[in-house]
Amino acid sequence: MTAPTQISHTQAESDLLARFDEAKGALAGSTAVKDLRVAAAEQIKTRGLPHRRVEEYKYSDLRAFMKSAAPLAPKADAAAVRAVLAADEAFAGLTRYRLVIANGSFLAEASDVAALEAEGVVIRDFAAALDADTAAELLATPKSASQDGVLALNTAFVQGGIVLSVKDGVEVSRPVELVHVSTEAGAIVTRNRVEVGTGANLKLIETFAGSTGAGESNVVFDYQIGDKATLAVTRLVVGASEGARLLTTLAKVGGEALFKILGFMAGPAFARNQQFVAFAGENSDAKLYGVSMARGNGLADQTLIVDHAVPHCNSREFFKTVLDDEARGVYQGRINVAQHAQKTDGEMMTQALLLGEGAEMANKPELEIFADDVLCAHGATSGQIDEDLLFYLRARGIPEAEARTLLVMAFLSEAIEEFEEDYVTEALETRVRDWLAGA
Amino acid sequence: MLEIKNLHARIAEEGTEILRGIDLKVNAGEIHAIMGPNGSGKSTLSYILAGKEDYEVTEGEIIFHGQNLLDMEPDERAAAGVFLAFQYPIEIPGVATMEFLKTALNAQRKAKGLAQLSIPDFMKLVKEKAADLNVTMDMLKRPLNVGFSGGEKKRAEILQMSLLEPSLCVLDETDSGLDIDALRIVSEGVNKLRNPGRAMIVITHYQRLLDHIVPDVVHVLSKGRIVKTGGKELALELEKNGYADYIEAA
Numbered sequence: 001m002t003a004p005t006q007i008s009h010t011q012a013e014s015d016l017l018a019r020f021d022e023a024k025g026a027l028a029g030s031t032a033v034k035d036l037r038v039a040a041a042e043q044i045k046t047r048g049l050p051h052r053r054v055e056e057y058k059y060s061d062l063r064a065f066m067k068s069a070a071p072l073a074p075k076a077d078a079a080a081v082r083a084v085l086a087a088d089e090a091f092a093g094l095t096r097y098r099l100v101i102a103n104g105s106f107l108a109e110a111s112d113v114a115a116l117e118a119e120g121v122v123i124r125d126f127a128a129a130l131d132a133d134t135a136a137e138l139l140a141t142p143k144s145a146s147q148d149g150v151l152a153l154n155t156a157f158v159q160g161g162i163v164l165s166v167k168d169g170v171e172v173s174r175p176v177e178l179v180h181v182s183t184e185a186g187a188i189v190t191r192n193r194v195e196v197g198t199g200a201n202l203k204l205i206e207t208f209a210g211s212t213g214a215g216e217s218n219v220v221f222d223y224q225i226g227d228k229a230t231l232a233v234t235r236l237v238v239g240a241s242e243g244a245r246l247l248t249t250l251a252k253v254g255g256e257a258l259f260k261i262l263g264f265m266a267g268p269a270f271a272r273n274q275q276f277v278a279f280a281g282e283n284s285d286a287k288l289y290g291v292s293m294a295r296g297n298g299l300a301d302q303t304l305i306v307d308h309a310v311p312h313c314n315s316r317e318f319f320k321t322v323l324d325d326e327a328r329g330v331y332q333g334r335i336n337v338a339q340h341a342q343k344t345d346g347e348m349m350t351q352a353l354l355l356g357e358g359a360e361m362a363n364k365p366e367l368e369i370f371a372d373d374v375l376c377a378h379g380a381t382s383g384q385i386d387e388d389l390l391f392y393l394r395a396r397g398i399p400e401a402e403a404r405t406l407l408v409m410a411f412l413s414e415a416i417e418e419f420e421e422d423y424v425t426e427a428l429e430t431r432v433r434d435w436l437a438g439a
Numbered sequence: 440m441l442e443i444k445n446l447h448a449r450i451a452e453e454g455t456e457i458l459r460g461i462d463l464k465v466n467a468g469e470i471h472a473i474m475g476p477n478g479s480g481k482s483t484l485s486y487i488l489a490g491k492e493d494y495e496v497t498e499g500e501i502i503f504h505g506q507n508l509l510d511m512e513p514d515e516r517a518a519a520g521v522f523l524a525f526q527y528p529i530e531i532p533g534v535a536t537m538e539f540l541k542t543a544l545n546a547q548r549k550a551k552g553l554a555q556l557s558i559p560d561f562m563k564l565v566k567e568k569a570a571d572l573n574v575t576m577d578m579l580k581r582p583l584n585v586g587f588s589g590g591e592k593k594r595a596e597i598l599q600m601s602l603l604e605p606s607l608c609v610l611d612e613t614d615s616g617l618d619i620d621a622l623r624i625v626s627e628g629v630n631k632l633r634n635p636g637r638a639m640i641v642i643t644h645y646q647r648l649l650d651h652i653v654p655d656v657v658h659v660l661s662k663g664r665i666v667k668t669g670g671k672e673l674a675l676e677l678e679k680n681g682y683a684d685y686i687e688a689a
Binding site: 409 | 489490491512513516518525528529533534544546547603
C-alpha cells in the first residue's frame with residue numbers, strides 16, 4: 001500500500017484543517033455523514049485546495065487565491081438578518097416566496113414555509129435532515145464530480161441549507177427566492193437539495209445578500225428533477241466580495257423534463273459557477289446560460305459538464321462574458337455523449353467581450369462523443385466592442401459611454417432573452433447597468 | 440450654415456490622402472448634390488462631417504453654425520444638427536429599434552437642454568413619422584436594422600432623420616440598393632424634410648436620385664477635389680457623358 005503523498009500546506013489549507021478539527025464535533029449529521037466529512041477533510045489534507053495543476057482548475061487557481069481561511073460564520077441574529085434583507089432590493093418588485101439561509105443555516109422564521117406547504121411544497125432544514133440521514137444519501141456525489149475539491153470542502157464543512165420538495169403535479173404559483181444572508185464576516189458552507197416531483201413546475205431564484213468578508217461562500221445545489229417536471233433557476237452572484245464565491249450545481253434530469261439555469265455573476269474577486277448535469281431519462285432538455293462580468297483583478301469562471309447518458313436529449317449551453325481591466329474569464333464546458341445516447345442534440349456557445357486591454361478570456365469547449373448518431377456543435381469567440389457600431393450610435397447623438405453601455409447590454413441580453421424567464425429580465429438588466437456604471 | 444475650407448484628409452492608419460483641398464459652402468435651405476466616380480472621396484467627406492475617427496484631417500477646417508466642427512465629438516455634432524444617412528446602415532443585434540430611437544432622441548434633447556420625451560409622446564411621434572415612410576411596427580420591434588432588407592434599412596435611416604430633425608442632412612448614396620418604388624418612398628420622405636432652415640448634401644453616383652430630390656447645386660468630386668460646380672443640369676450632362684472628362688481634369 002502506498003502512503004498518500006504529503007503536501008506542504010498553504011496558510012489557507014492549515015486554517016481549513018484547524019477549522020475542521022474545531023468544528024467537527026458541532027457539525028450536523030449521522031455517523032455515516034460524519035464519516036464522509038472526515039473523508040472529505042482527509043482529501044483536503046492530502047491533495048490541498050484545487051490548484052492550476054488540476055485540469056479543471058487550470059485557469060482558476062483557488063489554492064493561490066485563498067491566502068487564508070476565515071472561520072465559519074456564527075449563528076445569525078434575527079434582527080440583523082431582517083436588516084440585511086430590507087436593504088436587498090434585487091427582486092423587491094417581484095411577487096415571490098422567500099426562503100432564508102442566514103450565515104449558513106436555514107432560518108425558518110424568516111421564510112415563507114407555511115405558504116409553500118399550502119401549495120404542496122415541503123421545506124426541511126438540511127442540517128436536521130443530515131442528522132436523520134443514516135446512509136448519507138443527501139451528500140451523494142455524481143461520478144463526474146467525485147474528485148472535485150470544492151465539493152469536498154462543502155462536504156467537510158456543510159453547515160446547513162434546505163431540502164425543498166415539490167410534490168408530484170404541483171405547479172408552484174410564484175417564483176421561490178432562496179437567499180443566502182450574511183450578517184457578519186465568516187465563511188458560509190451550505191448544501192440545498194431541490195426535488196421537483198413528477199410533472200411539477202418550480203421557478204427558483206438564488207441570491208446572496210450581505211457580506212462574508214474574507215470568508216468564502218461554498219454553496220451546493222442538488223437538483224433532482226422528476227419525469228415531465230420543469231425547473232428554472234436564476235442564480236445571482238453579484239457584488240464585490242473579497243472571499244471566493246464557489247457555486248456548484250448537481251442536477252439529475254428525469255425523462256421528458258426541462259431544466260433551465262442562468263448563472264449571473266458580477267463583481268466578486270473570485271467566482272466559480274460549476275455545474276454537473278446528467279440526463280437520467282429520455283426526451284429531456286437542459287438549457288444552461290451564463291452571464292459573467294468581471295473587472296479589476298476579478299475572475300469569473302463558468303465550468304460545466306453535461307452528461308448525455310441516455311438517448312434523445314437536447315442540451316443548450318450559451319455563455320456570455322464581459323471583462324474589463326485585468327479581469328479574467330473562464331469557460332470550460334464539456335458535453336459527454338455516452339455510446340448508446342443516440343439522437344443527442346448539443347449546442348454549446350461561449351462568447352466574450354473584452355473591454356480592457358489587459359483582460360483575458362480562456363474558452364475551453366469540449367465534446368466527448370461515443371455515440372454515432374448525434375448533433376453536437378460548439379463555438380467560442382472573444383472580441384472587442386465593434387468601433388463601427390459605436391460610431392453609428394454616436395453619430396445619432398448618443399454619448400460614447402451610453403453607447404458602450406447599450407452595446408454591452410445588447411451583447412449580454414442575448415443570453416438573458418434566450419433564457420426566457422421574463423420575471424427576472426428587468427432585475428438582471430438593472431444589475432448589468434449597475435455593473436457598467438461601476439457598482 | 441456649413442463652410443468647408445481647403446479640407447485635406449487621409450486614412451489615419453495608412454496615410455493615403457483621400458481629400459485634397461475641398462471648398463464647399465452650403466446655405467440653409469439648399470440642397471447640394473455631390474457626384475463623382477468610385478474612389479473620388481465622396482463617402483470619406485460624409486464620414487469626416489459625421490466625425491468618424493478612421494480619417495485624419497491634415498489641413499483646412501469645417502465651420503458649422505459658426506462652430507469648428509472638427510473639434511466636436513460625433514455625438515456633439517449630431518446634437519448640433521449634423522445627420523449622416525449611412526450608405527450601409529449597420530445591424531446592431533440586441534438593440535431594439537424603438538429603444539435605440541428613444542435613446543438617440545432623448546440624448547439629443549438632453550444635449551440641447553430639453554426635457555426627455557415621455558413614452559406616450561415618443562410613441563405617438565414615432566408612429567406618425569413611421570407611417571409616412573411605410574416603416575411597420577414589426578420593423579420597429581426588431582433589433583436595429585437586423586433582418587431589414589436594403590430598402591427597409593434606408594427607410595429606417597430616413598425615419599431617424601425625420602425624428603431627430605437635423606439642420607444638415609448628409610445622404611450618402613441613399614439610392615444604392617433601392618428599387619424604383621423604394622427610391623420613390625425614400626425620396627418623398629426626404630422631400631418632406633426640405634425646409635428653409637435645413638440644408639442637405641446628397642451624395643450619389645447617379646442622376647436617378649436627383650430626379651426625385653432636385654438639387655440647387657451640383658458638384659463633381661474627383662480625386663479628392665471639387666472639379667466642377669453647376670446647376671441641376673450638370674447632373675444630366677454627367678449622366679450623358681460620364682465622369683471621364685473630370686477624371687482627366689483632376
